[in-house]
Each structure stands twice: as C-alpha cells, then as structure tokens.
Amino acid sequence: MKRHPAFAVVAGWGGLNAILLAVLVLYGENSMTYWLWGASVAMVELAALLVLVSSRTGPEQHVRYRVPDRGAGAALPAALACVLTGLAFVYGLWLLALAVPLLALAVALAVRGTTAREE
Amino acid sequence: MTSAPPSTEETAAGKPVAPGGWLGWVTSTDHKRIGLLTIGTSLVLFVLVGILALIMRAQLAQPEQDLVGVDTYNQLFTIHGSGMIYMVLTPFAIGMGVYLVPLQIGAPGIAMPRLTLLGYWLYVFGAIVMLAGFATPNGAHADGWFSYPPMADSVHSPSVGSDLWIVGVFLATTGSIVMGWAVLWTVLRKRTQGMTMLRLPVFSWSMVVTCLMVIGAFPALLAALVVLAVGRADPSLFVSNVWNIGYQHLFWFYGHPVVYVMFFPYLAAVAEVLAVFSGRRFFGYRGTVLSLLVFAALSMSVWGHHMFATGQAANDYYSLTSIVLLVPAGVEYFGMLGTILGGRLRFRPPMLFALAFIPQFLIGGLTGIMVGTPVIDYHVTDSYFIVAHLHYVLFAGSAFGLFAAIYFWFPKVSGVMLSERGGRLHFWLLVLGTNLTFLPMFALGYEGMPRRVWTYAAFDGFGLFNLLSSIGAAFLAAATVVFIVNVLWTLRQREHGRAEPAPDDPWGAHTLEWATTSPPPRHNFTPEHPIPPITSFAPLLDLRRRRQKEAADSGSRS
Amino acid sequence: MRQRHIFGQVFTLESIIAGVVFVVVLAVFGYALLRRRAGRPVDPSQRSERPRLESYYVGVLGAFAVFLVAWTAWQNHREHQSADRPPVRVDVTGFQWCWTFAYPQATERRSVSGTCRGDDLPTLVVPTGRPVQLKLTSKDVIHSLWVPDLRYKMDAFPHHTNTLTLTLDREGRWMGKCAEFCGHLHYSMHFWIKAVSPEEYDNWLHSGAGQAVAS
Numbered sequence: 096m097k098r099h100p101a102f103a104v105v106a107g108w109g110g111l112n113a114i115l116l117a118v119l120v121l122y123g124e125n126s127m128t129y130w131l132w133g134a135s136v137a138m139v140e141l142a143a144l145l146v147l148v149s150s151r152t153g154p155e156q157h158v159r160y161r162v163p164d165r166g167a168g169a170a171l172p173a174a175l176a177c178v179l180t181g182l183a184f185v186y187g188l189w190l191l192a193l194a195v196p197l198l199a200l201a202v203a204l205a206v207r208g209t210t211a212r213e214e
Numbered sequence: 215m216t217s218a219p220p221s222t223e224e225t226a227a228g229k230p231v232a233p234g235g236w237l238g239w240v241t242s243t244d245h246k247r248i249g250l251l252t253i254g255t256s257l258v259l260f261v262l263v264g265i266l267a268l269i270m271r272a273q274l275a276q277p278e279q280d281l282v283g284v285d286t287y288n289q290l291f292t293i294h295g296s297g298m299i300y301m302v303l304t305p306f307a308i309g310m311g312v313y314l315v316p317l318q319i320g321a322p323g324i325a326m327p328r329l330t331l332l333g334y335w336l337y338v339f340g341a342i343v344m345l346a347g348f349a350t351p352n353g354a355h356a357d358g359w360f361s362y363p364p365m366a367d368s369v370h371s372p373s374v375g376s377d378l379w380i381v382g383v384f385l386a387t388t389g390s391i392v393m394g395w396a397v398l399w400t401v402l403r404k405r406t407q408g409m410t411m412l413r414l415p416v417f418s419w420s421m422v423v424t425c426l427m428v429i430g431a432f433p434a435l436l437a438a439l440v441v442l443a444v445g446r447a448d449p450s451l452f453v454s455n456v457w458n459i460g461y462q463h464l465f466w467f468y469g470h471p472v473v474y475v476m477f478f479p480y481l482a483a484v485a486e487v488l489a490v491f492s493g494r495r496f497f498g499y500r501g502t503v504l505s506l507l508v509f510a511a512l513s514m515s516v517w518g519h520h521m522f523a524t525g526q527a528a529n530d531y532y533s534l535t536s537i538v539l540l541v542p543a544g545v546e547y548f549g550m551l552g553t554i555l556g557g558r559l560r561f562r563p564p565m566l567f568a569l570a571f572i573p574q575f576l577i578g579g580l581t582g583i584m585v586g587t588p589v590i591d592y593h594v595t596d597s598y599f600i601v602a603h604l605h606y607v608l609f610a611g612s613a614f615g616l617f618a619a620i621y622f623w624f625p626k627v628s629g630v631m632l633s634e635r636g637g638r639l640h641f642w643l644l645v646l647g648t649n650l651t652f653l654p655m656f657a658l659g660y661e662g663m664p665r666r667v668w669t670y671a672a673f674d675g676f677g678l679f680n681l682l683s684s685i686g687a688a689f690l691a692a693a694t695v696v697f698i699v700n701v702l703w704t705l706r707q708r709e710h711g712r713a714e715p716a717p718d719d720p721w722g723a724h725t726l727e728w729a730t731t732s733p734p735p736r737h738n739f740t741p742e743h744p745i746p747p748i749t750s751f752a753p754l755l756d757l758r759r760r761r762q763k764e765a766a767d768s769g770s771r772s
Numbered sequence: 773m774r775q776r777h778i779f780g781q782v783f784t785l786e787s788i789i790a791g792v793v794f795v796v797v798l799a800v801f802g803y804a805l806l807r808r809r810a811g812r813p814v815d816p817s818q819r820s821e822r823p824r825l826e827s828y829y830v831g832v833l834g835a836f837a838v839f840l841v842a843w844t845a846w847q848n849h850r851e852h853q854s855a856d857r858p859p860v861r862v863d864v865t866g867f868q869w870c871w872t873f874a875y876p877q878a879t880e881r882r883s884v885s886g887t888c889r890g891d892d893l894p895t896l897v898v899p900t901g902r903p904v905q906l907k908l909t910s911k912d913v914i915h916s917l918w919v920p921d922l923r924y925k926m927d928a929f930p931h932h933t934n935t936l937t938l939t940l941d942r943e944g945r946w947m948g949k950c951a952e953f954c955g956h957l958h959y960s961m962h963f964w965i966k967a968v969s970p971e972e973y974d975n976w977l978h979s980g981a982g983q984a985v986a987s
Contacts, residue, residue: 132467170331176333362914455932525927555817587840665951666957
C-alpha cells in the first residue's frame with residue numbers, strides 16, 4: 096500500500112463507498128440501487144486495478160517523460176461521428192451513412208498518425 | 215538537491231502546423247490549449263444561459279406578468295439549469311484540471327491528450343445539440359434539468375427539442391467523463407520526481423476526488439438518459455412505477471455527486487488563493503486532504519435526499535449520510551479560517567472573491583444541512599427555498615471560487631494582468647447582486663412559492679421579494695458586463711502590445727505553475743525554467759524561505 | 773397540525789444552531805480581515821497544523837452530527853405516526869392540471885374536482901380533530917401535493933399510491949399547491965383544504981353530491 100499510494104487512494108475511496116453501500120443495505124432500499132452503486136464501486140476498483148498495474152510497471156514519480164507530439168487530428172471527426180450517431184436516434188438512421196465514414200476517417204487518422212504536427 | 219527537468223522524446227510525423235492557426239487549436243495536444251478551449255466555451259455558455267435567467271427574473275419581478283409565454287418560460291428554466299450544470303460549471307471545473315494539473319505536478323503534458331481533446335469536442339457539440347432545441351418548431355426541452363418521466367416522455371413532452379436535449383446532454387457528459395479520466399490518470403501516474411501524493415497542492419487533490427466522482431457517478435446519468443430515450447421510443451415503459459422511481463434513483467445517483475464536482479475544484483481554488491494572499495501555506499493540509507476524500511465518498515451516498523417527498527426512498531439513511539456531511543465540511547472551514555487567521559492578508563481581486571466565498575458558501579452549506587432533514591425538507595423541497603439554497607452553494611459559493619480562480623490564474627494563462635479596478639468593481643457588484651437576488655428566495659419558498667412557476671398570484675404576497683430578487687439580478691448582469699469588458703479589453707490590449715505584462719509569479723504564489731513563464735511554454739518547464747525541488751505542497755514558498763534564510767545568513771556572516 | 777408543529781420545532785432549533793455557527797464564523801472571519809491585514813504589524817504564521825485542536829474540533833462536529841441525526845430521525849418518526857383512530861379517508865388524484873378528491877366513505881360515491889382556472893379551485897373538505905388519511909396518486913405525470921401552511925408535501929406518482937395522514941385541529945381554509953413541475957399549467961394547479969366541525973363534515977359527507985359546505 097505504502098509503495099503504491101495512488102492505488103491506495105483509489106481503492107480506499109472505492110472501499111469507503113462499499114461501506115456506505117453496506118449501511119444502505121442494512122437500512123433497506125430499492126434493490127436497483129444496490130446494483131447501481133455496486134456497479135459504481137466495481138468501476139472504481141477497476142480503475143484502482145489499472146492504477147496498480149501501471150504503478151508496478153512504471154515509476155511512481157517521473158524523471159523522464161515521453162510526450163506524444165503527434166497532432167490529434169482524429170479527435171474532431173471522431174466527435175462528429177458520435178454526434179451524428181446520436182442525432183441518428185432523433186432524425187433517422189440515414190445519418191449513420193455520414194457517421195460511419197467519419198468514424199473510419201478518425202480511426203485512420205489515429206492509427207496512421209495525422210499529417211500535421213505542431214511546431 | 216535539484217531535480218532534472220522532464221525531458222521529452224518527440225515522435226515527429228509530417229508537416230508542421232502553425233501553432234497559432236485554427237488547425238493548431240482544433241487538433242492541439244497541448245493540455246493548456248484544450249483546457250483553455252474548455253474554459254472559454256464554458257464562459258461563453260455561462261453568459262448565454264445566464265441571460266435566460268435574466269429573462270426569467272424579469273418575468274417574475276411582478277405577479278401575473280406575461281413578458282414571455284408559459285411554454286417559453288418552461289424552456290428557459292430548463293435550459294438555464296441544464297446549461298449551468300452540464301455545460302458550464304462542470305466543464306469549467308474539469309477544464310481547470312486539464313490546464314492546471316500537469317503544471318502543478320511538474321509534468322510536461324497531460325496523459326492521453328488526444329482523448330482529452332476528444333472529450334472537449336464531445337462537450338462542445340453536446341452543448342450545441344442541446345441548445346439547438348430552441349431552433350426547432352416547438353422549442354427546447356421544457357421539463358427541468360432533471361427531466362423526470364412521465365413528464366419527459368414522448369406523450370407529455372413530444373417536441374424534438376426534448377430528444378435533442380437527451381442527445382446533447384449524453385454527448386457533453388461523455389466528454390466530461392473522458393476529460394475527467396485523463397486528469398485523474400495524470401495526477402495519479404505522471405507526477406514529477408519528489409511530488410509524493412502528500413505533496414500535491416490542494417487544488418490537485420481536489421481534482422483527484424472530483425475525477426473519482428466523475429468516473430463513479432457520471433455513468434449513472436448516461437444510464438438515466440438511455441432509460442429516458444427508451445421510454446420515449448416505447449411509452450409503455452413509464453406505465454410501471456418501477457421505471458419512474460428508478461429513473462430518479464439513476465438520475466440523482468449522478469445528480470448529487472455532480473454538485474460536488476461543481477464545488478471541490480472551486481473550493482480548492484479558494485484555498486490556494488487564501489494561502490497565497492495570506493503569505494503562508496494553507497493551514498490544516500492533511501485534514502483537508504482526508505476530508506476531501508471522505509466528503510466525496512459521502513456525496514455518493516446522499517442522493518436520496520432529493521427524493522424525500524416521493525414516499526418511496528429510505529429517508530432515514532439519506533438523512534443520516536447528509537447530516538454527517540457537516541463533519542468534513544467543518545474541517546474544510548477549519549482549514550480556510552486557520553489560513554487567514556495566521557496570515558498577513560493582501561486584498562487583491564482574487565483574494566476578494568476567495569474571502570467572500572467563506573461566509574456566502576456557509577449560508578448555502580448550513581441550509582443544506584437543514585434540508586438534509588426530512589421534516590424540514592417536506593415543506594421546503596421543490597420550493598424557492600431550495601432554489602435559494604442551490605444558488606447560494608453554486609453561485610455565491612462556487613461561482614465566486616470560479617472568479618477567484620480566473621483573477622488568480624489569468625496572468626499565468628494569458629501573460630498579462632487584468633485591471634485591478636475592474637476586478638474590484640466586478641466584485642462589489644457581484645456581492646450585492648448575489649445576495650440581493652438569492653437571499654429573498656429563502657423567504658419566498660418558506661412562505662409557499664413553488665419552483666418552476668411561470669407566475670404567481672397577486673394575493674400570494676410574493677411580489678416584494680420577487681421584485682428585490684429581480685433587482686439583484688440586474689446587478690448580477692452589470693457585474694458580469696464589467697467582467698467581460700475587463701477580460702476582452704485586456705486581451706485586446708495584449709494584441710496591441712499595450713497590456714501590463716505578467717511576470718512568472720505576480721502574486722508570490724506557492725505551487726509549480728508559478729515557477730515557469732506566463733504563459734508557460736509548450737512543455738511547461740524548460741532548462742531555463744526548471745522545476746524547483748519539491749519539498750512540500752508549497753514548493754515555491756519553501757524556495758523563497760530558503761533563499762531568504764540564505765541571504766540573511768550570508769548577510770549576518772559578512 | 774402535527775406536521776406544522778413538528779416542523780416548527782425542528783426548523784427553529786436548526787435555524788438557531790445555523791445562526792450561531794454563522795455568527796461565530798463571521799466573527800472569526802471579521803477578526804482575520806481586520807486584525808491580520810497587511811497594513812498591520814503581523815507576520816504570517818509558520819505553524820500550519822494543529823492536530824490536537826483539529827481532533828477536538830472534529831469530535832465536536834461528530835457529536836453535533838450524532839445528535840442531529842438521532843433527534844431528527846425521531847421527529848420524522850413522530851410526524852408519521854399512524855392514526856390512533858380509524859381515519860377519515862380521502863382519495864386524491866392529481867392530473868394535468870387540477871385535483872380530484874373522492875370520499876370512499878360517503879354513503880353515495882362522492883367526488884369533487886375542478887378546472888383550477890380562475891376561481892374554480894376544488895376544495896378538500898376534512899373534519900377537525902380527526903386523522904385524515906389521504907391516498908395520493910396521479911392520472912398522468914408526477915405531481916406533488918403541498919399545503920404550505922401545514923408544512924408538508926408528498927408526491928403524487930402515477931401507477932402508485934402514497935399515503936399521508938393529516939390531523940387538522942381547528943377550522944379554517946388553507947391553500948394547497950402542486951409542487952412538482954408537471955407542464956403547462958403547473959403554476960396554477962391550486963386547491964383549498966378546508967377543515968370543518970365533525971358534525972358539519974358528517975352532514976356534508978352523507979348529504980349527497982351537489983351540497984356545498986357552508987364557507
């Protein structure tokens with residue numbers, strides 16, 4: 096725990112949530128809330144696990160950083176694809192015909208790397 | 215002992231893009247740009263949905279008025295609340311984290327910058343989609359920011375504006391979750407040498423707990439919106455009470471933590487400002503860190519206090535956890551008051567807003583404990599008492615923290631200083647406006663004025679306090695105009711090279727962002743501006759003290 | 773008026789506590805602003821933790837919390853004690869945008885409604901001194917029955933019945949409002965609740981529909 100304080104914080108916070116959930120169960124509430132909060136605790140503990148794995152394979156504090164310097168050209172078309180997908184639920188599935196190519200473009204830009212980089 | 219500045223290995227690809235050009239902004243992986251985009255967008259939306267509230271206050275200034283129609287009014291309060299919560303205070307808070315956290319932990323950038331940028335775009339487009347409801351024939355969504363079914367189903371809210379609201383809020387919330395995850399990963403896994411968890415600045419700790427709540431609770435809103443969308447496609451869903459009450463559980467499981475997401479970063483900004491302008495490190499750091507974690511965990515457990523009047527919630531439990539909140543809240547106040555009690559106070563504009571936060575938020579917090587009691591809440595819930603309470607915590611509290619943050623960090627971000635006189639004028643107008651607008655609302659709610667009413671009867675006796683409140687709103691508008699003019703004028707002066715330049719550390723501050731230039735270079739710290747040794751959560755203060763001591767020692771020796 | 777009475781006790785005590793806390797914080801705050809400002813000969817403190825003081829303080833806060841939790845839970849329980857006698861029953865149905873009050877104990881099926889437009893507000897008639905059990909539901913969306921003078925509200929859900937028990941101990945007429953946003957005319961969905969003597973109530977209840985209660 097002491098060697099991985101970041102993990103301890105996240106896991107501990109999830110644990111606090113679990114205790115509070117247990118008290119709710121004692122009081123009794125709509126069982127849907129047990130699933131809801133239980134899922135939340137599970138997600139937080141999963142995040143804690145990711146932090147732990149990362150902490151064990153990498154340094155706790157950094158001296159050298161690797162900074163990705165490629166442009167993020169994929170972000171905008173990916174976001175637009177999400178918007179169009181959402182709007183497809185409102186205005187009709189034909190919008191997917193626009194969304195899917197945009198998503199493909201975003202994937203291509205992300206994988207290949209954008210042709211632009213910042214100075 | 216000095217630590218080496220972070221070195222970066224750049225993986226270059228393709229043609230360079232001018233950083234100042236629009237493409238440079240739209241595809242940036244610089245967390246400072248992404249943070250600024252987020253903050254800038256949220257401030258524009260703040261003004262827009264704030265204007266909606268001004269229209270509402272005009273309508274309510276006198277009984278039985280008809281300045282706007284009732285259906286328009288219902289859209290106004292819906293988009294005002296939805297905008298302020300989903301599209302202003304939450305993204306601004308996360309945006310502060312995106313900008314400041316890498317700097318405060320000594321990192322050259324944020325973890326997952328491309329994902330962070332994606333989060334920004336989802337937020338912007340989400341806001342546009344939600345607001346686009348106003349352009350549709352039957353207007354925007356009109357069932358309030360929590361949008362309970364069956365009122366929000368396709369039978370009772372048939373207009374497409376409601377569908378757009380669902381999509382817009384879903385997108386923006388997804389963007390917030392994505393950005394929150396990136397900030398959390400950054401502060402947990404990208405700290406520089408010497409930056410242990412217990413040397414994190416208070417603001418960075420606030421972002422830890424804020425982002426924990428984002429990942430723990432925000433997905434529940436996505437689930438609630440899906441339930442709403444499914445119910446709009448198939449109205450038979452909300453024929454069973456299970457889904458009507460179930461929606462409220464899903465919604466408020468998000469809906470309470472979100473108000474703490476809209477509180478902790480601003481509280482922490484106040485804490486940073488109080489410490490700097492008291493000339494000493496923040497008091498009670500360890501208790502504050504622990505109480506932030508406990509506060510955030512408790513905030514995940516109190517959601518049912520929004521459901522006391524439903525007759526279908528475990529009221530005793532939620533009342534217990536809501537009242538217990540007073541313990542970590544009290545510890546926060548211990549820290550803030552202890553800081554100024556032992557300080558040497560300088561009343562610059564950031565400090566004015568930070569100081570006003572202390573009594574103003576307290577009003578909101580104390581009334582919050584009161585409404586955490588079912589006996590009191592049965593009377594005042596869904597009345598203007600709650601409107602007063604929520605605006606005291608979110609506006610008299612968090613928004614003052616927001617302005618403290620802006621005045622404090624503006625020089626660092628922009629490289630120039632804002633007008634001090636403009637800051638003071640903004641401050642006093644805002645204090646007057648805030649208290650005049652929201653204090654009378656406590657009485658209005660207590661006396662029987664429900665929320666979300668287009669008008670009220672002359673015989674109700676609500677006229678005087680509503681008029682006072684609306685006059686207060688005019689002062690809020692004036693204050694905001696002063697602020698906008700100050701910012702825009704200063705930025706324009708900067709374009710012409712006539713603005714007062716900001717040094718690295720204009721305030722004598724404590725944390726690492728003040729050790730680099732204003733604005734910081736692309737990778738935050740350079741060999742010319744290395745990170746000082748991390749000796750505590752206030753490394754610059756420690757450095758200054760050490761240098762003073764060394765100067766005094768060498769002076770006494772000669 | 774049990775709810776109003778209990779509300780009065782709880783609200784008064786909590787307001788006093790809140791007021792005292794606010795004044796104390798304001799005093800400390802004011803002291804800092806006046807005595808610690810830069811113009812005065814003060815040095816910033818080097819001492820940034822006082823763990824023992826903080827522990828005592830947390831203890832005091834915790835004690836307050838324990839007291840408030842226990843006391844308010846007890847008061848909440850007092851507010852919801854079930855009737856000691858067989859209650860008078862009224863079935864209340866909220867709908868967009870008015871209320872219907874039905875009296876299942878009347879000799880002939882008795883129901884009062886209105887349009888809630890202008891003066892056409894329906895009146896919920898109850899006897900003084902006897903527990904009145906309202907069974908509350910909705911025909912369409914969620915509404916909420918609020919009588920500000922009684923300091924109590926409860927939500928009206930469709931496909932669900934909430935039960936609340938009131939006892940009005942004196943004659944009079946009070947206005948009720950809808951307190952859950954329910955659309956277009958939410959702002960005017962008002963009603964009256966009127967308490968009359970038990971004799972007058974019985975006369976009215978068993979006299980058949982159409983007989984107005986003397987106002």
